[in-house]
Amino acid sequence: MAPAAVFVAVFTYYPMVAGSQMAFRNWNLTDLTDTSWVGWKNFRDVFTDPAWSTVLDNTLLWVVGSIVPQLVIGFAIALWLRRRFRLRGLYQALIFFPWAISGFLIGILFRWMFNSEFGVVNDLLQKAGIIDEPIAWLADPQTAMTAVLIANVWYGVTFFAIMILAALQSIPDELYEAAALDGAGKARTLFQITIPYIRTTLALTVLLRVIWIFNFPDLIFGMTGGGPNNETHIVTTWMIKITQQGDYGKASALGLLVVAILLVFAVFFLLATRERQTGKRGTRA
Amino acid sequence: MIGKETTAGRATKFTFLGLWLVFSLFPLYWITVTSLKAPGDIFTFPLAYWPERFSLENYQGLFGTADFGTYLVNSLVVATVAGVIATAISTLSAYVLARFEFRTKSALLMAALVTQMIPSFIALGPLYLLMSDLRLVDNRFGLILVYIAVCVPFCTVMLRGFFANIPDALEEAAMIDGLSRFGALVRVLLPVMRPGIVAAFIFNFVNCWNELFLSVTLMNSDGNKTVPTALNGFISSFNIDWGSMSAAAVLTILPTMVLFAFASRHIVQGLTSGAVKG
Numbered sequence: 001m002a003p004a005a006v007f008v009a010v011f012t013y014y015p016m017v018a019g020s021q022m023a024f025r026n027w028n029l030t031d032l033t034d035t036s037w038v039g040w041k042n043f044r045d046v047f048t049d050p051a052w053s054t055v056l057d058n059t060l061l062w063v064v065g066s067i068v069p070q071l072v073i074g075f076a077i078a079l080w081l082r083r084r085f086r087l088r089g090l091y092q093a094l095i096f097f098p099w100a101i102s103g104f105l106i107g108i109l110f111r112w113m114f115n116s117e118f119g120v121v122n123d124l125l126q127k128a129g130i131i132d133e134p135i136a137w138l139a140d141p142q143t144a145m146t147a148v149l150i151a152n153v154w155y156g157v158t159f160f161a162i163m164i165l166a167a168l169q170s171i172p173d174e175l176y177e178a179a180a181l182d183g184a185g186k187a188r189t190l191f192q193i194t195i196p197y198i199r200t201t202l203a204l205t206v207l208l209r210v211i212w213i214f215n216f217p218d219l220i221f222g223m224t225g226g227g228p229n230n231e232t233h234i235v236t237t238w239m240i241k242i243t244q245q246g247d248y249g250k251a252s253a254l255g256l257l258v259v260a261i262l263l264v265f266a267v268f269f270l271l272a273t274r275e276r277q278t279g280k281r282g283t284r285a
Numbered sequence: 286m287i288g289k290e291t292t293a294g295r296a297t298k299f300t301f302l303g304l305w306l307v308f309s310l311f312p313l314y315w316i317t318v319t320s321l322k323a324p325g326d327i328f329t330f331p332l333a334y335w336p337e338r339f340s341l342e343n344y345q346g347l348f349g350t351a352d353f354g355t356y357l358v359n360s361l362v363v364a365t366v367a368g369v370i371a372t373a374i375s376t377l378s379a380y381v382l383a384r385f386e387f388r389t390k391s392a393l394l395m396a397a398l399v400t401q402m403i404p405s406f407i408a409l410g411p412l413y414l415l416m417s418d419l420r421l422v423d424n425r426f427g428l429i430l431v432y433i434a435v436c437v438p439f440c441t442v443m444l445r446g447f448f449a450n451i452p453d454a455l456e457e458a459a460m461i462d463g464l465s466r467f468g469a470l471v472r473v474l475l476p477v478m479r480p481g482i483v484a485a486f487i488f489n490f491v492n493c494w495n496e497l498f499l500s501v502t503l504m505n506s507d508g509n510k511t512v513p514t515a516l517n518g519f520i521s522s523f524n525i526d527w528g529s530m531s532a533a534a535v536l537t538i539l540p541t542m543v544l545f546a547f548a549s550r551h552i553v554q555g556l557t558s559g560a561v562k563g
Contacts, residue, residue, distance in 0.1 A: 003374050003377075004374045004375065004377075004378040004437045004441060005393070007374070007430070007433050007434040007437055008396070008397070008400060008434050008437055008438060010415075010434070011412070011415075011430060011431050011433075011434035011435075012400050012408075012434050012435070012438075013396075013400075014411075014415065015408030015411040015412040015415055016403065016407065016408045016411075018408070018411035018414070018415070019407065019408040019410060019411040022410065022411060027410075073305070076301065077301075077302065077305060080298045080301065080302055081302075083290070091302065091306065092549075092553075093546060093549055094306060094309065094310065095305065095306060095309045096545065096549045096553070097309065097310070097313065097542060097545070098309060099545065099549075100491060100538070100541040100542045100544070100545035101495075101538050101541065101542075102495030102496075102497065102513065102537075104495070104497045104513055104516070104517070105495070105513075105516070105534055105537060105538060106312075108516065108520070108530065108534055109312045109313075109315075109316050109534065110312065111525075112315070112316065112319065112527055112530070112531065113312060113315060115527075117328075118327065118328055118332065118527075120315055120332060123331075123332045154308065154309070154312070157305075158309075162553050166553075215403075217498075218497060218498075221497070222520070225520070239407070240409070240498060243409045243410050243502075248410035248411070248414075251409070251410055252408075252410060252411070255407040255408065258403075258407060259403055259407070262403075
């Protein structure tokens, strides 16, 4: 037990605490002679940076635009996988493969597929007659965002499918038998039995995924590097860029903002979902 | 069980599942095909969906001109050592958390969860300064220490779930038979836990193998680079050489896929048991 605590304390918590105080100091690797306290200056630098509003918009789009399709497709796959069929195990193992790949490499795979000249996406779309001319996907901010979202949906659906499938399998069959006796149709069964029963898992999975996706710069980093012209940066990729430029003060301020945003989100989300839950879980912290 | 399935329903289901499978595997297929084309053939029209001539030139280039062998060895060493140590530490912590009640327990669990919420790269700057004070920048040993710290929290929580599934009675019986608590852990519990522990190791190994931002920040000399850092270097140069890039990507992905194929069942179990049982 002790070694675990020591490792995490030294290499995770210490830098975090050190980073928190850096956020209020002038701390730039290009000139370390002046590390005086500067109050909220680093935060002002973040808010007045011309990139900030784009970064915020992108982050919101990135989180919502990834979560919603991941949840819907993942849910559908889980429902379809619930009934056993031949090779189901193999199917699950195969769609699990994207999970072995790092976000960074996924970015690279899709960067190549969305290549404007020799990319396979343009080739397929042209063959299907959907587009006439190749699209320079990653050179235009809007198509670039679409492309990174597609890559992230590709990656994240499996997680939802697995979590939801596990939850579905915990629903007792009797509930469905009773519903069938009462003449409930498919849609009613889904909304009145299935979804209420797995609500806790759904809420928890969504919460976890929002936090992970928010904190998931790897894919964008590999795919666009935040480009073109900083138009696809989300908060975390932008923070890494600022760190690499050596402005640790500003990066730390941004880091604290990330923590604050996630904390507020987590608290609101838990409160909102708990209200709708029955007493069983209401007492737990 | 869950109502009857109509033929149309089945058709929709398998069409959709089939499409998703194709979509899931296509990027992997495409990068592999690209890597096996002769370098010149990658940039010719019409795009070939199957290499006209198979060539290992891209792979040979990686080990000839780029020093990819060194990067692979670095990654292998760092991920294996960090993975083994992190798994060992986590196993013991998970055991303590699963079997004993003590006052700081919920605080410790909370601390572990917070590290999951706050990503490791948030404190990249301060971590770099700490490591340079310790003279551990650009040092494989230093990277291993950091990776252990990254792996331990989640791994502990995951393993705690596995321990909780094993009845106390198992060790109690062993202890009545004269084994010490530690003896019972090593001789009775660990063998039962083996699949879970192996899965936890694989999970750690793959995470370290794939990790980018910490290693980019901490490792700067060419001889110390890990594979993701090297790939990042391929991007930073203005024009990406997609021939060597695709070959490097395949070599990076392949080991993790093989490992995941072995362990996916247990990893799934580890991921889901926590959430479903609350």
